[in-house]
Amino acid sequence: MKRRVVIGMLGTQIDAGSGTARWERWRPTVSLGMHEDFLLDRLDLLFDARRYGKLAKAVTEDIAQVSPETQVCHHDTYLSDPWDFEGVYATLHDFLRAYDFRPDEEDYYVHITTGTHVAQICWFLLTESRIFPGQLLQTSPPRKQEGVEGSFAVIDLDLSRYDRIAQRFEQQQLTDRNLLKSGIATRNRAFNRMIEQIETVATRSKAPMLLMGPTGAGKSQLAKRVFELKKLKHQLPGRFVEVNCATLRGDGAMSTLFGHTRGAYTGATSDRAGLLRSAHQGLLFLDEIGELGLDEQAMLLRALEEKRFLPVGSDKEVESDFQLIAGTNRDLHEAVGQGRFREDLLARLNLWTYRLPGLAERVEDIEPNLDFELERWSREQHQRVTFNREARAHFLSFATSIEARWSGNFRDLGASVMRMATLAKAGRIQTELVDEEVERLTRQWRSGGEPSPLEALLGERVAALDRFDRVQLEEVVRVCAKSKSLSQAGRELFAVSRQQRASTNDADRLRKYLARFDLEWEQIRESALS
Incomplete structure (x- = not known):
């Protein structure tokens, strides 16, 4: 022994x-x-x-x-x-x-x-x-x-030996992730994996976080949920402070962010704390950070690194210890190359970077988000509204189809539900009302939005495609647009079937498929980068 x-x-x-x-x-x-x-x-x-x-x-x-x-x-x-x-x-x-x-x-x-x-x-x-x-x-x-x-x-x-403790720990993780998703039972695997990592990072790290993605993808909501999670864990005793940097212009941008002293400029009749000081011991969410001017970016970088900065018109530094989450729908690396964004600030923000996919990239999550938006409207209006079975199936069929662009992402979906719920008679959304909403959305996207990647490539030829071919080709174009080579795109598209063949030439197989529609991979890549 x-x-x-x-x-x-x-x-x-x-x-x-x-x-x-x-x-x-x-x-x-x-x-x-x-x-x-x-x-x-x-x-x-x-x-x-x-x-x-x-x-x-x-x-x-x-x-x-x-x-x-x-x-x-x-x-x-x-x-x-x-x-x-x-x-x-x-x-x-x-x-x-x-x-x-x-x-x-x-x-x-x-x-x-x-x-x-x-x-x-x-x-x-x-x-x-x-x-x-x-x-x-x-x-x-x-x-x-x-x-x-x-x-x-x-x-x-060794907690692994204590089943009940391990189960409670796992259950708490699920609860935290559910909070980050606003209680929505999302089904998209990539999105759920991203949320799992954000939950871990939010719990363990105070470093800045960068949320990328199109307008309406949910960056602001996710930032608020991160704050709520850290608040529940007693990590942030301060406030959640949010500002859209696209609204900051001229001298007012410096003052809004960093504050000013009385008499700093015409109209400054009293001291102003500024958003960075308001976010002390809390979380500051700077949406559309790519719209900040270079001077503001330099001040922000110093505030992040030293927790100190100078208000406008002051010769005395102030302190603020805040956590930053930044949001953007721009390619900040491209902005650095164009001289519109500081490379050192991007390096500071780029430790934890997450891209939130648009709604059209998460079609499997449209149904649970539809239920969430309808439940939210019912709760806020104190009036229960539901779909009948045929109307629900009809709306989901359209919402998950290739015709649904969702250019405004979750904002479009929320507005759509609000319109249908408001117009519903006796608390029931009928098929006729869905027909009207589908027509309204289609008209809205056709008049105000840019063409889809496939429409940009084929133009009027899109109308000649069968729906089956269009759905399939839309996905192929999406994969090609983000791939660095024809071979990489082929490997991703034929990942399953290639394992069943003795010899593989995915690039040639993909080239022949695109040729059926008079398309080439280089053409798709150029269109995506333009």
């Missing part, structure tokens, strides 16, 4: 005692040798030899009386301040790094009953991180009916 080894700190108060009366007191370190069901082979005792050497010697002699087979090893451990977390952790960490662990021969425990609360926390962290390769050992004083040795308990920090 393996030898049992305990590492513990000398209890400078509770381990003390003299005369025969000491045997009537519970002393945690001495009690380690009193348990018949916990035979101790070695005790590594940590203490300040200069101050507590005499007490350590007495405790060692008493352990020898109750457990002669236990070897007690003394370790002179000096703590200048036993309540200084950094100092205690460093001392214990260095001790463990130099320790000759032999896990094949010995089982290790750390006695957390003695020492200051700071030391106990440090032992916990060192054990949890596996720097100490063992388990926690907690001893407790005796009850009236028990002997002087008291009781002990072994605490295993």
Whole structure:
């Protein structure tokens, strides 16, 4: 059997005692040798030899009386301040790094009953991180009916062994992710994976986050949900502050963001804190950050790095410790190349970057979002409205088809539901009302929106395509537009069938398919980049 080894700190108060009366007191370190069901082979005792050497010697002699087979090893451990977390952790960490662990021969425990609360926390962290390769050992004083040795308990920090704890942890993760999705049971795998990572990052990191995606894709809502999640976990005691940078122009941009002093410019009749100071200990969401001027970008970068900045008209710096989430529908890398966005600011923002797909890229999520928007309208208006079966099927058939552009993304869907719910008679949306809404949306997208990628390529020839061919070709064009080469596009499009063939030439197969419609990959890429 393996030898049992305990590492513990000398209890400078509770381990003390003299005369025969000491045997009537519970002393945690001495009690380690009193348990018949916990035979101790070695005790590594940590203490300040200069101050507590005499007490350590007495405790060692008493352990020898109750457990002669236990070897007690003394370790002179000096703590200048036993309540200084950094100092205690460093001392214990260095001790463990130099320790000759032999896990094949010995089982290790750390006695957390003695020492200051700071030391106990440090032992916990060192054990949890596996720097100490063992388990926690907690001893407790005796009850009236028990002997002087008291009781002990072994605490295993391997959470995977505790099913209920693991289940609660998993359930909390699901709850947090559900919050980030506004309670919508989304089905798009890529989107759900992105939300899973955002939940992890939001919980563990205070670094800036960059949300990319088209207008109406939900960047602002997601930023608010991130704030709510961090608020629930007591990570951000401050406010959620939001501004669309596209609305900031001229001298007012600096003042709005960084504040100003009285008399800084004409009309500045009083001091103004500015949004960055308003977001102190909270979250600042700068939507459309690509619209900020270069001067504002430079000030923002300094505020992010140093948590300090100068209000307009002031020669005294102010502080603000905020977390930043930025949103954009622009390609900021392209903006850097054009000199419209600072490369150093983008590097600071680009640690956690996520692209939110548009609604047309998440057709499987249209149905749950439809239910969410209808439920929200009913709740806000205190009036229950539902689809009849045929009307619901009709609307979803259109909403998930290639004809539905959803150029405004979730804003278009929300507005559509609001119109149908408002016009519904007796709280029921009928097929006739859906027909009107489909016509309204189609007219809106045709008159105000840009043509789809396929329409841009084929022009009037799109009308000659069967619906089956159009749906298929639309997806092929989408993949080709984002691929760096014809071969890469072919591998993605034929990922399943290529595994069933002895020889593969995905590029040639894709080239022949595109040729049926007088299209080439280079043509698609040029159209996507233009």
